[in-house]
Amino acid sequence: MIATRAVDPGAAVREASRVAVQSDLLVNPVAGRDDAVSAPSVSAVPAWRARLGSVLWPVIPFLLFCFVLEIVPVAILIRDSFRELGNGAFTLRNYGAIAEPLYWHSLRNSILLSAGTALIGAIWGALACAAIVREGGRVQRWLMGMIATTSNFSGIPLALAFIALLGASGLVTLLARNLFGIRLYPQHFSLYSWTGLTLVYTYFQIPLMVLLFLPAISRLKPQWQEASAMLGAPSWVYWRRVGLPVMAAPFLAALALLFASALGAYATAWGLSGGKLSLFTIQIAFEVNGDVSFDPGKASAMSLTLAAIMAISILAAQLLARRSQRWLS
């Protein structure tokens, strides 16, 4: 079904193609490895064209889609970010606008919140993950089910859930008042604050960390620990000299991904504070929504800055993950 047409030139020779492939292998091992199925080397159509055709047709829709919905929109963002409002002349001023206090503070807030919750989530999640690995059988499966489910909770419903727990008339607030006579709001605590946002972000970081860290931690070989114990090392020495160094790269890789996922978050913060807390994504959304003073250049420059920071952290995560393959394959 797939690529029928391209195989057909070789159809007549297919029965004999095993031989052809083998001879092809002898002459050109690379071609043999890459194209063992169609073996178009004997057909009338030149080999590279047959291969190009057979590969191309099913891939075209995918490439076309990526071009139209990925490359063109991003290219337009890049173009806009270097254009002056009004006359369209080349400018770098749009990127300079990020240094304005309003945007600069929102960027700083975003980075601090993301880094902070990524760190809390990574440490807490890694410990929870280590504990889950030690559990066996049914308990482990139950816990992993819970983690997998909660990792899909986010955005508006998550904000609503936290408002029900810790909001001005939330469960904890009610219990504190009715049981202990403590009035949390507004002076002691507020969910609609940076503390509150940290709590909510931590919620989606923990399960994500467990999912990201589980493959690495479950490949930590028990033999290493046995070996170090037989050599007389106490458990903490094993962790200091073997366990933690081996886990460092996957931990940092997961940390970078948690950071990226928090940095791009918008709905959770919006659902909680309705834009009162100034995050970078919220400022971009204001720019997009603000019909009055929409400046596409500024909004594009901010968007690309955000995307660049996220791309760098994802790339760092990939490199770190590759590095850890050495020990954990």
Add this chain to the structure above:
Amino acid sequence: MAIVMAAEETAVQQMRRKPRAQVGSILLRVALIAAVLYLALPLLATLAFSLATVWSRTVLPEGYTLEWYVAAVMDDRFWPTTLRTLQATLGAAIISPLLVAPALLAVHLRAPKWKPWLEFLSIVPWALPGVVLALAMIRAYISPFNVSRPGLLILTYVLLSLPFMFRSIDASLSAIDARTLSEAAQMLGAGWFDIGRRILLPGIMPGLMSGVLLIAALGAGEFALASLMAGSGWKTFPIYQAQAQGVDGRIASALAIIGLLYVLVVSLLLLFVAGRNRSGTGAAGMPLVNK
């Protein structure tokens, strides 16, 4: 010699019984229990609120009712927004596999060297948060051409699904070793139609299913793109949820529970699909970009 070995053996056994120092063991247990509580409490509180009649002066609610669920569902906005969310989910769930599966099959069978390029294209949306994508789509298509906003929203959901759809189908194809199997089938005289129907399609099914289920989880919670791109003209379920919060906290709690139950069902199906395939689905830990 025997004594030494016996001693070693007991050392190993002890270690297996108590793998870490007592303190570490307790620390891990505490971290786990705290995490479970942390993950469960907001959900339980929401459930309690959505079922309570009056709850302001007492420790426990004065009574329990389904009134808020009825109010949430009877609201004029409930069905239109729910249907739109389902429509967007279904649209993306149909288009995304149709784009990804043929491309990946062709590359797997014919040109493995090309895979990194497609992989790169499929992973780019991961670095584009919702607000950025919304701006890009508005500038590229909505402002200049006035295209159908819901249609473009569905296509943007397809774009968002590329990272995990690609990965999960790729993992399935690698797991069955599609190339060797189809070669073997070909040698046994099978045509491409048979190979597609009997080998490739069943082979990619687990990956495809988990990709589709992840789209369902994504669509149920996606807010940034829906509110910025389609906005007031085509309100989806999460937009209704956000609006309800401003009106009545208990109706909002009921709506949150409805949304969370949906995600729970989807997640359980995902686990089921992943559990039936030991190879896993390859999409674990792909963070959904709808936070």
